[in-house]
Amino acid sequence: AVVAARCRPLSARPLSAAAVRLRAPHRPPGRGEPPRAGGGGRWKEVAGAGGDEEDEEEEEDEDEADLEELLGPSPLALGPGAQRVAVVHPAVKWGPKKPPLTTAELQIAEAVALIDTLQNWTVLEKIIIPTKNPDKKFIFGKGNFQALTEKIKKLPHVTAVFLNVERISSLTKKELEDAWGVKVFDRYTVVLHIFRCNARTKEAKLQIALAEIPLLRSNLKNDVSRLDQQRGGSRYIMGSGETFMETQNRILKEKELKIRNALEKLRRKRSLLRTQRRKREFPIISVMGYTNCGKTTLIKALTGESGLQPRDQLFATLDITAHAGYLPSHMAVIYVDTIGFLTDLPHNLVESFSATLEEVAYSDLIVHVRDITHPETILQKATVLSVLKNLNLPSHLLDSMVEVHNKVDLIERYKPTEENALAISALHGHGLEELKEEIEKKILTATGKKILTVNINLEGPQLSWLYKEATVQEVEVMPEDGTARVKVIIGNSAFGRYRNLFPNSKIFMP
Ligand SMILES: Nc1nc2c(ncn2[C@@H]2O[C@H](COP(=O)(O)OP(=O)(O)OP(=O)(O)O)[C@@H](O)[C@H]2O)c(=O)[nH]1
């Protein structure tokens, strides 16, 4: 079912609590102790980072006021109004600019999917227009542009044109709007609008505000050149010695700095969270993939967490969230849900979210989910891999990545062609046991943990030591001689210490 977020201006929505501290629902689990039995523990990121709570609260109130100012209504917000859209796709049919691995039809289908994501926007018309070089100012050749203009003018119900290019300059936008008599949006504006509709946490909102700065800057340039023409030269603001352009630029720069600082602050708290996760030694698994491939659905299936909301919508998830689950040997792990990728996602937008993605570098394993039913699944894979490559992740993370082919319930007798790929249906729960086994294998390698059985004397301190320092899975008591066989998951260093402390304990390696 489509549960699209209703788009309201930012200011109308209350700011959510800062998303920073990792806290289990009831009490924080001790080391090696799973977050909650049964595989459904919900991990929330909530305000405050521990330590001196009162000071923090005061500081937070101040921050809150600052943030509210930064996150005030944006001049670029498109507003909640309905739009009836003509999607225009400039198609390069030949030459070096022709995109590989896709067709104009598939590209326009994705553009339509982006528009469909917005609740009260509808696509009335899809137009593919050939062009040699979509990067040119007017995108189309003269003849094609005229034909297109006539076509658009004959569509009286259309209120906006979505020009499926990464970005158009505000000057071009204005000229096109004048020629067509309707609003014109590029991919950047549409994706930004979707992000704005879906942003829930402060961090996501700040990232969007940051992504807007380059747009505001280029708008400013045009406003100023228009003003200059109107005013015929008097460019200084009285007495300040600063031109209008300089003042506005300074204000933008200050705003950008404030946003970056606020983000930095949130991130510092997040790194604390990371240390906490590390301390508890829960392996971290980042679930990544193209938007709408089923990441959230998979995490929901793996953790049994009912609060997660997968949606048939692009960019449903904008915030990184952590969720606890269990592997077959009862090892507790944390799955991290991430923002989805998109081909030709405007560069600035990716950049503003890349700090969020940098978190991935701290995980122990990446699971790459693919929607194998999507006609562009190969292009999507290439996009995801190229973004991952640009994140400068440690090479062992890229090498150990688990590739998952999702939605196989929609294809009869699906068999992956890629070696090592696992076929699953996150929605129907097929293939999840095999996936968990595979994840466990890789996690054990990545974290240097071992699963082994040790023989202990029940009268000695071994058992309580193991409970404290490792994850105890099974205890089989031998009443006749007062010993027990204990199956544990244990890290390398703990294992070394165990051997030193209890040299006589018998160890059975698997
Ligand atoms: N048929 C089928 N549909 C699935 C499966 N997994 C996910 N879906 C559907 O695909 C859509 C997207 O699922 P999500 O889990 O929200 O995808 P996501 O990757 O988290 O998407 P974003 O957060 O928007 O990037 C939803 O409508 C899901 O019900 C599957 O195994 N089979």
Ligand SMILES: [Mg+2]
């Ligand atoms: Mg999601």
